[in-house]
Amino acid sequence: MTRIAIIGAGISGLAAASAIEDHARQSGLDLSTLVIEKQERVGGKIWSIKEDGYLCEWGPNGFLDSKPMTLDLCRHLQIEERLLRSDDNARKRYIYADKTLHRLPENGPSFLSSKLISWPGKLRLAGEVLVPKRTDSGDETLAEFGRRRLGKEALDRLISPMVSGIFAGNPETMSLKSCFPRIYELEQEYGGLLKAMVRLARKKRAEVKAGKAVASAAGPGGVLTSFVGGIQELTDAASSSLKGELMNGQQVERIEKIRRIRVASRCWSPD
Ligand SMILES: Cc1cc2nc3c(=O)[nH]c(=O)nc-3n(C[C@H](O)[C@H](O)[C@H](O)COP(=O)(O)OP(=O)(O)OC[C@H]3O[C@@H](n4cnc5c(N)ncnc54)[C@H](O)[C@@H]3O)c2cc1C
Known part of the structure; x- marks a missing residue:
């Protein structure tokens, strides 16, 4: 046996x-x-x-x-x-910063009006489209990835709290490839996260129009x-x-x- x-x-x-x-x-x-x-x-x-x-x-x-x-x-x-x-009602996320609860921005307008990230931080985040794709195939930590693509403020105010909620882990020691393989693939496939979001949203709209997909309420994250x-x-x-x-x-x-x-x-x- x-x-x-x-x-x-x-x-x-x-x-x-x-x-x-x-x-x-x-x-x-x-x-x-x-x-x-x-x-x-x-x-x-x-x-x-x-x-x-x-x-x-x-x-x-x-x-x-x-x-x-x-x-x-x-x-x-x-x-x-x-x-x-x-419950749909429990799907709102808040991040505590500067002694205030900030609703996690879910779309462009709410991101622009959110006080969670300063204007320089928002500009740096938008500049993600200009950051070249990483060519080194070795692993990097989630923190290194966040700083490189989205800037330090987005790492501290968006990525770190979200990662704590999922893994209760420290982004400085977490492997991007092991913990968020899809994020790694998006950079490799589309050259960046914002480019990937636009291309995937366009693809989904085309699929819905062609009847190949449903405009799922679950969204890509489930x-x-x-x-x-x-x-x-x-x-x-x-x-x-x-x-x-x-x-x-x-x-x-x-x-x-x-x-x-x-x-x-x-x-x-x-x-
Ligand atoms: C606070 C917190 C919140 C989280 N929230 C979520 C969430 O909402 N959704 C989600 O998907 N994930 C979440 N996670 C992550 C998720 O809990 C883990 O990814 C998952 O439970 C890990 O399961 P595992 O079996 O790999 O490891 P573990 O659950 O750590 O199991 C490993 C087991 O191995 C035993 N063990 C270790 N060494 C030895 C040894 N030498 N001999 C014998 N036994 C040993 C340990 O006692 C333990 O029971 C969260 C984690 C934490 C800490």
């Missing part, structure tokens, strides 16, 4: 274990999985806390429904009917979606669907070349 060990019972580890088991079932492979998790609970960053009648999210509060793979996983786990799309009982329903369902073993409260200390995994108190090897 083939045995596969997966380190970490966050959504990545659980989804991987679920996909491996599913593939083995379909191909008739004799295979078993072992998920090793250092914490006592599964879910990793995903943790929905219910207290005094409130549902609070410790980490992520949802996912964008524009990525079919997450919805496929929900279908596979049979929790599709538990999905809860975010709709933030969770579950009736919180985002943890996803990791709970993924972990209960697993046929293999789940080892909680065990930290993997190292992986040795002989393909043996040493867990704090005992050893596990594939043979």
Whole structure:
């Protein structure tokens, strides 16, 4: 029998274990999985806390429904009917700066009238069309990309707060290619973000006119979606669907070349 060990019972580890088991079932492979998790609970960053009648999210509060793979996983786990799309009224975003809440500008006129970015900052942002495409194929951080294409003010006032909302991460250490591959591709394909926005909007209008696409309310970013009982329903369902073993409260200390995994108190090897 083939045995596969997966380190970490966050959504990545659980989804991987679920996909491996599913593939083995379909191909008739004799295979078993072992998920090793250092914490006592599964879910990793995903943790929905219910207290005094409130549902609070410790980490992520949802996912964008524009990525079919997450919805496929929900279908596979049979929790599709538990999905809860975010309310249109809650779709307004605000950024706190200069002791004021600024509504995140969503179109040209609201961007021009917004006090979130100064006039020099707005001009620098508009100058993005003049910034040449980067030719070095190596990775850069999100902060380097933001400063280079949009200017420091746009990085500090727009990109950093939005990234905190999505990843709770630091743009100075986040890889552009890994965290925002589509943004990297847009620069490579269209030469810049504003050029890409104009070209993609034109393409979408033509497709709608030709009946090939619908003027979707979801837009290119999709709709933030969770579950009736919180985002943890996803990791709970993924972990209960697993046929293999789940080892909680065990930290993997190292992986040795002989393909043996040493867990704090005992050893596990594939043979
Ligand atoms: C505050 C916050 C808000 C966020 N908001 C969103 C959002 O709204 N939408 C969205 O899509 N994303 C959001 N994210 C990002 C999202 O939460 C993560 O991308 C995702 O949960 C990562 O899942 P993962 O399984 O890759 O990693 P994790 O969830 O970190 O899971 C890794 C697991 O591995 C375990 N582990 C690590 N090392 C070992 C070891 N040596 N031995 C055994 N076990 C180990 C850890 O204990 C953990 O359980 C947010 C993140 C944060 C922090």
